Amino acid sequence: MKNFTGKVQNINKIASNAYELKISSELAEAHSGQFISISIPNKTFHRPFSIADFDKDKKITTVLFKLKGEGTNYLANLKTNDNIEFLAPLGNKFNLINKNSLLVGAGIGIAPMLFLKKELDESDIKNYLISGFRTNDEVIFGSDENVIGGSVLDNLDKIVKEKNIEIIYSCGPKVVLKEICNIAKNNNIDCFIALEKVMACSIGVCRGCAIKLNRDDKIMRASVCKDGPIFKGDEVIWED
Ligand SMILES: Cc1cc2nc3c(=O)[nH]c(=O)nc-3n(C[C@H](O)[C@H](O)[C@H](O)COP(=O)(O)OP(=O)(O)OC[C@H]3O[C@@H](n4cnc5c(N)ncnc54)[C@H](O)[C@@H]3O)c2cc1C
Numbered sequence: 001m002k003n004f005t006g007k008v009q010n011i012n013k014i015a016s017n018a019y020e021l022k023i024s025s026e027l028a029e030a031h032s033g034q035f036i037s038i039s040i041p042n043k044t045f046h047r048p049f050s051i052a053d054f055d056k057d058k059k060i061t062t063v064l065f066k067l068k069g070e071g072t073n074y075l076a077n078l079k080t081n082d083n084i085e086f087l088a089p090l091g092n093k094f095n096l097i098n099k100n101s102l103l104v105g106a107g108i109g110i111a112p113m114l115f116l117k118k119e120l121d122e123s124d125i126k127n128y129l130i131s132g133f134r135t136n137d138e139v140i141f142g143s144d145e146n147v148i149g150g151s152v153l154d155n156l157d158k159i160v161k162e163k164n165i166e167i168i169y170s171c172g173p174k175v176v177l178k179e180i181c182n183i184a185k186n187n188n189i190d191c192f193i194a195l196e197k198v199m200a201c202s203i204g205v206c207r208g209c210a211i212k213l214n215r216d217d218k219i220m221r222a223s224v225c226k227d228g229p230i231f232k233g234d235e236v237i238w239e240d
């Protein structure tokens with residue numbers, strides 16, 4: 001992990017409340033599941049964002065972000081060639097497993113799923129991507145075929161059965177992830193999820209992003225920023 005000073009290559013509004021930000025920098029390697037943490041002027045803490053795409057040849061890192069508070073509003077007003085400071089690459093990555101895969105992105109949770117889809121496609125691993133957005137003007141990605149109007153949970157169990165899905169990957173709000181883990185468990189298949197937790201340091205030092213896992217019948221603590229953000233669904237102990 002290093003601190004990079006990159007330049008905004010492009011910023012585009014892609015939905016009523018979301019933007020695509022492309023950053024050119026010296027970052028040379030990144031994988032799906034990993035994230036970057038962007039410095040915001042006059043703010044103590046960086047803001048974490050999943051990597052939605054990484055172009056190794058052109059050295060361009062893409063993130064998709066939803067407007068939330070001061071940090072994301074600052075990012076939305078950046079212009080081409082503005083400097084941008086960030087820590088990267090952060091966190092663990094998705095393992096590419098050669099199984100018939102279902103990728104489920106709920107809302108802005110589509111971001112890491114797009115990068116994962118690219119890596120699975122490049123490895124010739126069969127996969128289906130579905131995404132769900134609350135309203136039509138929030139739709140970021142997809143065609144009629146794979147965008148579910150409303151909740152991605154509608155018909156998910158049916159899709160898993162019909163398409164003989166062997167593994168699920170997902171990112172989205174906690175309530176959705178929890179239900180997806182249940183659907184995976186009921187179908188006796190593995191599920192890997194990208195978790196979000198409010199972060200201070202983003203690099204495994206402050207322990208502010210700790211969660212509990214049940215691994216091999218032992219309860220252990222893990223940092224979302226360093227041990228995650230990707231976790232095996234059936235190991236996560238869901239707390240409020
Ligand atoms: C590993 C990871 C990956 C993420 N990937 C994306 C992504 O690809 N696209 C996207 O739009 N958002 C993503 N988020 C959420 C994103 O970090 C927050 O929306 C963003 O930090 C909000 O900053 P703000 O200053 O605009 O909002 P404010 O609400 O003003 O932020 C105040 C503080 O709370 C923190 N915070 C607020 N919401 C969240 C949240 N949901 N998760 C973590 N910290 C939060 C901020 O970092 C900041 O420290 C991710 C979060 C994590 C942990």
Ligand code: FES
Pocket residue numbers: 198199200201202203204205206207208209210223224225226
């Ligand atoms: S945010 Fe500091 S340990 Fe994860």
